[in-house]
Structure formats: C-alpha cells, structure tokens
Amino acid sequence: xxxVVQSPRYKIIEKKQPVAFWCNPISGHNxxxxxxxxxxxxxxxxxxxxxxxxxxxxxxxxDRFSAERLKGVDSTLKIQPAELGDSAVYLCASSLADSYExxxxxxxxxxxx
Amino acid sequence: xxxxxxxxxxxxxxxxxxxxxxxxxxxxxxxxxxYRQDPGKSLESLFVLLSNGAVKQEGRLMASxxxxxxxxxxxxxxxxxxxxxxxxxxxxxGGGADGLTFGKGTHLIIQP
Numbered sequence: 001x002x003x004v005v006q007s008p009r010y011k012i013i014e015k016k017q018p019v020a021f022w023c024n025p026i027s028g029h030n031x032x033x034x035x036x037x038x039x040x041x042x043x044x045x046x047x048x049x050x051x052x053x054x055x056x057x058x059x060x061x062x063d064r065f066s067a068e069r070l071k072g073v074d075s076t077l078k079i080q081p082a083e084l085g086d087s088a089v090y091l092c093a094s095s096l097a098d099s100y101e102x103x104x105x106x107x108x109x110x111x112x113x
Numbered sequence: 114x115x116x117x118x119x120x121x122x123x124x125x126x127x128x129x130x131x132x133x134x135x136x137x138x139x140x141x142x143x144x145x146x147x148y149r150q151d152p153g154k155s156l157e158s159l160f161v162l163l164s165n166g167a168v169k170q171e172g173r174l175m176a177s178x179x180x181x182x183x184x185x186x187x188x189x190x191x192x193x194x195x196x197x198x199x200x201x202x203x204x205x206x207g208g209g210a211d212g213l214t215f216g217k218g219t220h221l222i223i224q225p
Contacts, residue, residue: 041218042216043156091155
C-alpha cells in the first residue's frame with residue numbers, strides 16, 4: 001500500500017513569489033492534515049480536513065496561506081506571497097475517520113531566499 | 114492551550130547505556146504518541162499509548178503513560194548507534210481525528 005505522497009520534495013523560491021505544495025493521502029483516508037515543521041522544532045498543525053471540509057484551520061495564517069481539498073482526496077497548500085520566515089518543512093499526514101494513527105508523508109522542504 | 118514539554122532536548126550517550134526521555138503535557142488527553150525522525154526524513158510512528166498505565170515495548174525502546182501525572186516516558190535499554198535520531202512525543206487535544214500537539218523533540222546521539 002502506497003503511503004502519503006507529497007510533491008515537490010524540495011522547493012527554492014525568492015521572497016514574494018507564490019508557491020504550492022501537493023499531497024495525496026493514503027487511499028481511503030478521509031482525514032488529511034497539513035503541518036509546518038521549523039528547523040529543530042516539532043511539527044505544528046496548520047489545517048485539518050474531514051473529506052473536503054476544513055474542520056480546523058485556526059492555526060493557518062490566512063493572510064498568505066490557503067488550502068483546498070476539492071474532491072476530498074488530494075490537497076494543495078499555497079503560500080502567496082512567500083516570506084523568508086516561511087522556510088520550513090511542510091508535512092502532510094492522513095488518517096482514517098476516528099482512527100488514532102496518523103501517517104506522515106516525506107514532506108516538502110521550502111527555502112525562501 | 115495544550116503544551117507538551119520534552120526533556121532533555123539533547124542527549125549524547127554511549128552504546129550499551131540506559132536512558133529515559135520524559136514528556137509532560139499540560140491538559141487532559143487520552144492519547145499519547147511517540148515518533149522517530151531521522152535527519153531529512155519524515156516521522157515514523159513508534160508507539161501510541163491509549164490509557165493510563167499503558168506500556169508498550171519494541172526492541173530496545175519501551176514507552177509508558179501516566180495520565181494522572183500527565184507524563185510519558187520513553188526508555189532506551191542498552192543503546193545502539195542505530196537508535197540515534199530525534200524523538201518526538203505528541204498529544205491529541207480532543208477526540209477522534211484531531212491534530213497532534215508535538216513537543217520540541219529530543220535529539221539523541223549514541224556514540225560507540
């Protein structure tokens with residue numbers, strides 16, 4: 001069974017440019033999470049989806065960050081415009097409804113110059 | 114606000130020694146997770162502890178949970194170099210499929 005897939009794995013952009021990350025969860029997992037991991041820190045939740053509905057986006061900086069999960073499967077996280085402080089690893093995770101296991105993807109490492 | 118604190122944040126130890134990593138959390142939770150992360154890699158699930166007094170063991174690692182003290186421990190027995198990694202504990206603040214709140218991680222180096 002394929003795990004959580006993320007792309008790209010690495011991205012380098014200049015500040016003020018837009019960037020998008022893509023996540024394909026494990027097949028059948030209806031819950032999808034985006035986490036942000038700064039260097040030397042633990043991941044922090046940005047947004048959680050139940051199917052196509054964002055049920056917890058309280059930690060998402062909505063002035064520049066947006067996310068969507070239109071068909072309740074794949075998800076895209078966008079930053080526009082990017083700032084230097086956005087340099088981090090963006091992790092996607094998925095789980096089955098009411099399951100206690102969250103499975104993490106490999107992450108996208110973003111560098112903003 | 115749920116807070117998760119790990120200590121130590123950095124640990125250097127010799128092969129063959131035993132040590133314990135501690136994880137404290139600030140509010141009631143009925144689920145605690147331990148993950149391992151190797152440099153440049155994603156998170157690998159080690160243990161999920163679901164109830165007070167739960168103990169799980171895998172190889173040289175053993176995790177336990179005391180919900181009354183809001184404390185979990187990850188014990189390493191007779192450490193080997195391959196266990197060098199960063200270890201995170203995480204707690205779920207609500208039920209169901211809520212997001213996880215992570216500690217800052219314990220960076221573990223095991224030297225021959």
